Amino acid sequence: MAVYTELAAETLEAFLGTYGIGLLVSFHGIAEGVENSNFLLRTTEGDFILTLFERRVNASELPWFLGLMQHLAGRGLNCPLPVSDRTGTALRTLAGRPAAITTFLPGVSATQLDEGLCLELGKSLARLHLAGDGYGAVRPNALSPAAWAPLLESCGESADALSPGLTAEVRSALRKIEEAWPSVEALPRGQIHADLFPDNVFFQNGQVSGLIDFYFACTDFLAYDLAICLNAWCFRDEKTFEPSFAAAILQGYESVRPLTKAEKSALPLLCQGAAIRFLLTRLYDWINTPANALVTRKDPLAYLVRLRHFAGAAHV
Amino acid sequence: MAVYTELAAETLEAFLGTYGIGLLVSFHGIAEGVENSNFLLRTTEGDFILTLFERRVNASELPWFLGLMQHLAGRGLNCPLPVSDRTGTALRTLAGRPAAITTFLPGVSATQLDEGLCLELGKSLARLHLAGDGYGAVRPNALSPAAWAPLLESCGESADALSPGLTAEVRSALRKIEEAWPSVEALPRGQIHADLFPDNVFFQNGQVSGLIDFYFACTDFLAYDLAICLNAWCFRDEKTFEPSFAAAILQGYESVRPLTKAEKSALPLLCQGAAIRFLLTRLYDWINTPANALVTRKDPLAYLVRLRHFAGAAHV
Known part of the structure; x- marks a missing residue:
């Protein structure tokens, strides 16, 4: 668990300006995902997850993953929905890394299974x-x-x-x-x-x-x-x-x-x-x-x- | 920046049960604070920060810090307000560490000052x-x-x-x-x-x-x-x-x-x-x-x- 990339608020605000999901209220790097940097964003319109894809992910495969999540969410599955920017693009670049914003899902992981x-x-x-x-x-x-x-x-x-x-x-x-x-x-x-x-x-x-x-x-x-x-x-x-x-x-x-x-x-x-x-x-x-x-x-x-x-x- | 302590949802749910701040909706370890483990909690009543105080903090000083924040917030300063449990206690123990829940503050830190x-x-x-x-x-x-x-x-x-x-x-x-x-x-x-x-x-x-x-x-x-x-x-x-x-x-x-x-x-x-x-x-x-x-x-x-x-x- 780690956040690898630090992100300036001003950089993120400019990035969010290219989406139609409101203005930045807060953001926090979250300690989830060993492979990528994840941030929990709150905007004036809701909550989102921003993922910056770090080295271990093959960037050429990202469209397949994001496309799958869009397909599954479109069919009603409770999975993160990649959000497209104003030009219709979900896979972007931020801080020199491939980046995507998805919807935030409520709930907690269970450790005591039954x-x-x-x-x-x-x-x-x-x-x-x-x-x-x-x-x-x-x-x-x-x-x-x-x-x-x-x-x-x-x-x-x-x-x-x-x-x-x-x-x-x-x-x-x-x-x-x-x-x-x-x-x-x-x-x-x-x-x-x-x-x-x-x-x-x-x-x-x-x-x-x-x-x-x-x-x-x-x-x-x-x-x-x-x-x-x-x-x-x-x-x-x-x-x-x-x-x-x-x-x-x-x-x-x-x-x-x-x-x-x-x-x-x-x-x-x-x-x-x-x-x-x-x-x-x-x-x-x-x-x-x-x-x-x-x-x-x-x-x-x-x-x-x-x-x-x-x-x-x-x-x- | 690091989260040092991992926390099971079931542990946190039981802990939250001793407060009057609603039921757990989600929680995420956040990559803030070098000295402590911080979690962003969402409950059915709002957002909060849970801090687990790690070794470098002198536990005997925590009442002074929490008391100061309560005093300042009570005077209208925009600082985290330590939340008391049902018995009126703000400084608790969780996962073997001193722990406190405070209110969540919106906003982002600036890196481009003016x-x-x-x-x-x-x-x-x-x-x-x-x-x-x-x-x-x-x-x-x-x-x-x-x-x-x-x-x-x-x-x-x-x-x-x-x-x-x-x-x-x-x-x-x-x-x-x-x-x-x-x-x-x-x-x-x-x-x-x-x-x-x-x-x-x-x-x-x-x-x-x-x-x-x-x-x-x-x-x-x-x-x-x-x-x-x-x-x-x-x-x-x-x-x-x-x-x-x-x-x-x-x-x-x-x-x-x-x-x-x-x-x-x-x-x-x-x-x-x-x-x-x-x-x-x-x-x-x-x-x-x-x-x-x-x-x-x-x-x-x-x-x-x-x-x-x-x-x-x-x-x-």
Whole structure:
């Protein structure tokens, strides 16, 4: 969590002058989003989020992300709506960086999960998948199975330093999952969020009031998004699988979009894949982030627990 | 700028339940205040700032600061008003830290200063000084002249490494200023902000809408607060003195609270003292902050420029 770019009020006021969203009342850099600088703006017309996209984001992909959010919000999903300036442009430049203003969403992320929240999360995920229909542009998943082996090998011996035998165990699991991975036509595909962790979901009065942070979104198996959520939402203390949470997510999801038979039978494998994906990116970040950096490093081994769980499960 | 403490929504909701300020709608860690963790809260009743006081703040002094803000806000000053819980307590504990909720102030800090803003700043500073009257508790200035020599000596040879001859120049200036410093009875005293830099002043439509960050406030010469502002607001690009800015601050100040003759004649000396004080704390932070820390180190030498300017000035 960090704000990387400082912004002068006068610069922001001039920038806002090119939009039709009122005059600046206040703005505060907010400590959200590891990758970008985010500011909470209040204008005489309402509240907005200004995002300055920092180095790690590929600027050429921003139109795809902003277009997806416009499409989803236009279909009634509670996601940030990119706001266009007076010339109709949503992707702008500010302080030398790509920049976009979106609507502000109320609500707070949950840290104490329960079946009720998981049920609502499941419904929202399915609504996101249905709403994505008709957004034709494809963004391949940059963290698909093809990316995993190179990511593991790039960690070299550091993985075993973290936990002896880790490299061999992951390499073996990875091969099995890669071989069994469904072919492109085997399962329904569409636009997926691909990072719908609890901190990217806002709740208000027990209902989902916002889905945020679409900068990992891509075109992939819809059920893979569900597998990511089963990893992210169903392990108490990052350790213990909660079958009732998983059941609630599936129930919520299927109340909006029933899964096909093929999706259901692929789910344990997709869950193992999702566990590997987060294990590997966390491992990479763990090795490449100085221990004294202000960004909190997340424990890769929490995903080894998940990988082992799903590898041993006949069904989710 | 940093948020040090993470806070779970459920923790915050339970905490808010002990206040009478509505239900939580949203909250965001804001990247303001180097010393503390600040959160912008929205409730069903309005906007508030939650501050968690981190290590560098002396917890035993918090009642004095909060009491001062309550006193000033009660007298109509646009400063954060500490909000009391249902039992009448403003200083609480949250996440193991002293914590307080205050009202939210609209407005933005200016980075492009001009005479008009300086005039308004001067008026606000004088209003603060008048509003402080009647707040009887005394907090000695921990960064008064007595603190300067030990601070300089603690920097050792690092000062000369930054700029050859710096230690000798500052030591000599410091002795002269210390010797000439007014006695306690010589000038009007009261509650001063002691850190009223442009980032602690919010403007809206050219008027001051908020004075914030009272955690250096103390009981000292009122004119010393003015000297701090003349240092903080009147040097373009941290280099060039702007006589018209200084004149505007003084004009604004005196339109609310005329200076005594003794204050006017002491002002060049007080300005040198203020320059030394910020030179020394910046020097100390420069030496003791790793160059790769996310906190921006501020250049101490910008205050050597000011010290030299005010030492050579017959009047401000």
